[in-house]
Amino acid sequence: MISFDIQLNHPDFSLSAKGEFDDGITAVFGPSGAGKSSLLNCLAGSIKPSDGWVTLDGTTLYSGSNGIWVSSEKRRIGTVYQDGALFPHLNVRKNIEFGWKLLPEDQRRLDPLEIADLLGLTHLLDRAPNELSGGERQRVAIARALATSPALLLLDEPLASLDAARRGSILNYLKRVHAELNMPMIYVSHSISEVVSIASSAMLLRDGEVEGFDRPSALLLGAISTSDEVDSFDNILDGVIGDSTDYLTTVRIGEVDISTRHQNKNPGDRVVVSLGANKIILATDEPTNLSARNILRGSVSEIWSNTGKVFTEVDIGEKFIVELTENALSDLGIAVGQNVFLVFKSSSVEVYDA
Amino acid sequence: MNSDISIVALSLQIALVATAVTLPVGMFVAWLLVRKQFRGKFVLDVFVSLPLALPPVVVGYALLWIVGTNGWIGQLSESLFGSTLAFTWIAAALAAAIVSLPLVVRSFAAALAGVDPRLEVAARGLGAGSIRTFLTVTLPLAYRGVIAGVLLGFVRSLSEFGATIIVAGNIPGRTQTLPSAIFTRISAGNTDDAWRLALVSVVLGVIALAVHNWLLKRTANGISSSNGGFR
Numbered sequence: 096m097i098s099f100d101i102q103l104n105h106p107d108f109s110l111s112a113k114g115e116f117d118d119g120i121t122a123v124f125g126p127s128g129a130g131k132s133s134l135l136n137c138l139a140g141s142i143k144p145s146d147g148w149v150t151l152d153g154t155t156l157y158s159g160s161n162g163i164w165v166s167s168e169k170r171r172i173g174t175v176y177q178d179g180a181l182f183p184h185l186n187v188r189k190n191i192e193f194g195w196k197l198l199p200e201d202q203r204r205l206d207p208l209e210i211a212d213l214l215g216l217t218h219l220l221d222r223a224p225n226e227l228s229g230g231e232r233q234r235v236a237i238a239r240a241l242a243t244s245p246a247l248l249l250l251d252e253p254l255a256s257l258d259a260a261r262r263g264s265i266l267n268y269l270k271r272v273h274a275e276l277n278m279p280m281i282y283v284s285h286s287i288s289e290v291v292s293i294a295s296s297a298m299l300l301r302d303g304e305v306e307g308f309d310r311p312s313a314l315l316l317g318a319i320s321t322s323d324e325v326d327s328f329d330n331i332l333d334g335v336i337g338d339s340t341d342y343l344t345t346v347r348i349g350e351v352d353i354s355t356r357h358q359n360k361n362p363g364d365r366v367v368v369s370l371g372a373n374k375i376i377l378a379t380d381e382p383t384n385l386s387a388r389n390i391l392r393g394s395v396s397e398i399w400s401n402t403g404k405v406f407t408e409v410d411i412g413e414k415f416i417v418e419l420t421e422n423a424l425s426d427l428g429i430a431v432g433q434n435v436f437l438v439f440k441s442s443s444v445e446v447y448d449a
Numbered sequence: 450m451n452s453d454i455s456i457v458a459l460s461l462q463i464a465l466v467a468t469a470v471t472l473p474v475g476m477f478v479a480w481l482l483v484r485k486q487f488r489g490k491f492v493l494d495v496f497v498s499l500p501l502a503l504p505p506v507v508v509g510y511a512l513l514w515i516v517g518t519n520g521w522i523g524q525l526s527e528s529l530f531g532s533t534l535a536f537t538w539i540a541a542a543l544a545a546a547i548v549s550l551p552l553v554v555r556s557f558a559a560a561l562a563g564v565d566p567r568l569e570v571a572a573r574g575l576g577a578g579s580i581r582t583f584l585t586v587t588l589p590l591a592y593r594g595v596i597a598g599v600l601l602g603f604v605r606s607l608s609e610f611g612a613t614i615i616v617a618g619n620i621p622g623r624t625q626t627l628p629s630a631i632f633t634r635i636s637a638g639n640t641d642d643a644w645r646l647a648l649v650s651v652v653l654g655v656i657a658l659a660v661h662n663w664l665l666k667r668t669a670n671g672i673s674s675s676n677g678g679f680r
Binding site (some may be wrong): 139140141166167168169170171172175176180182183184192194197198239240243 | 484562565567568570571572573574575577578581585589590
């Protein structure tokens with residue numbers, strides 16, 4: 096568990112953030128310039144705050160009043176940067192082993208080769224960083240940080256430079272890492288879709304101040320419905336390939352089956368599914384005679400409404416976020432607890448390898 | 450012919466010692482200039498670069514004043530060894546080091562500036578201290594530029610004349626280097642002997658500069674784009 100109360104004063108920027116993050120995956124969300132990376136750098140020890148304190152699992156890493164400062168190489172906090180920041184002169188294996196080799200043997204809890212295996216890197220160990228794809232580079236960066244057996248993993252916009260297909264895959268690897276290694280993570284992002292998909296709680300930063308700390312969907316959808324910072328939300332969900340016909344493939348998400356375009360995959364393959372919140376239609380009665388292949392019954396569990404844009408969370412066994420307009424909301428009289436139907440075309444669903 | 454060999458040997462010895470001095474000093478100064486923000490950075494930059502802008506004779510004169518009986522280095526060495534450093538090969542090496550330092554610092558600074566500082570931050574976060582980070586990340590990524598800088602400094606030291614002749618004189622067998630020997634032979638009208646040594650200078654210079662340029666060229670299109678930076 097990490098807790099902190101940090102002041103950072105610069106001539107042109109200031110950050111004031113207080114928080115306590117449990118051992119789950121916590122997101123730090125906000126528009127660019129909000130101070131997300133500064134907060135992360137203060138926690139990692141690559142920036143010294145102006146005042147305040149930071150403790151990790153009961154150990155004080157920084158205290159302005161007591162003059163305590165643990166330098167970044169002694170913090171046991173792993174960091175993954177946006178572009179990976181891999182060492183270009185070392186191959187994948189040497190990159191991953193870089194920090195591991197510096198650890199005293201009794202502190203080497205995680206084996207680099209097992210981590211490489213967990214992240215699907217075993218066949219890439221002898222490659223140079225410039226021979227890797229963007230997604231592979233990020234996986235190496237994650238493995239390199241994990242190999243130092245950190246008490247906490249910081250991820251600074253790790254998916255920002257990747258395309259949609261790779262994003263889903265990396266999110267999945269991170270979930271797997273979190274589940275198998277019990278690794279606490281702080282995930283900095285400006286993508287609500289990513290945050291809602293991966294994090295169990297989120298801190299919202301704006302102009303160097305904490306605006307909220309809550310369940311990601313509750314916090315973020317409420318916040319963004321008032322702003323233009325994000326114009327679309329994607330539901331990113333884990334799925335398993337089911338049966339296929341000539342033109343359609345079923346993907347099972349939790350207890351729910353949805354139809355997608357035909358996928359060249361085998362039943363049982365793990366996938367990541369992405370469905371835009373604005374691609375889903377809400378109906379209060381069960382529609383008939385529709386070409387859309389997905390009509391799913393659920394109930395409205397939450398509504399974030401502000402001028403213009405509305406997000407609703409609909410529970411159909413899995414939770415889906417649906418975007419609609421204020422007019423639709425009032426015309427249909429949609430309220431929390433109401434039974435509704437989600438309607439979307441199989442071609443609106445993007446399916447990626449997990 | 451024998452004296453030619455001893456002249457070349459002494460020149461190489463002086464240039465090597467000068468390079469051994471400029472390598473760590475130049476690296477530290479370049480690192481300060483590229484990676485650190487501090488008060489007096491501008492002054493340090495100007496001070497280190499000054500020999501580039503001054504006639505070497507002036508540098509030699511200033512150095513003579515420092516290592517002579519009135520200077521603090523002179524007094525220190527006098528109390529330790531009973532004599533000053535003036536008119537010794539060590540003074541010649543010192544002169545060569547000071548005159549070549551600006552070139553070395555400039556080359557090193559360019560090499561260090563080419564290394565992404567985020568890689569150093571990443572190394573620190575992975576548990577490497579600042580010295581280990583420098584040795585295992587910064588230096589391997591900058592080494593071509595560093596070697597190029599060393600060669601440039603070495604060549605400049607080999608050809609140093611103005612400061613050397615003031616502070617170390619032109620004593621055959623003790624402080625007479627290639628340039629000062631050539632000067633002596635030209636003055637005495639021994640043109641054949643002068644040409645021979647001049648040719649040696651040209652050969653040494655061409656070799657060093659060729660290697661220098663080859664390294665810089667490989668740095669320019671290496672490391673990030675191809676396998677050039679990969680071991």
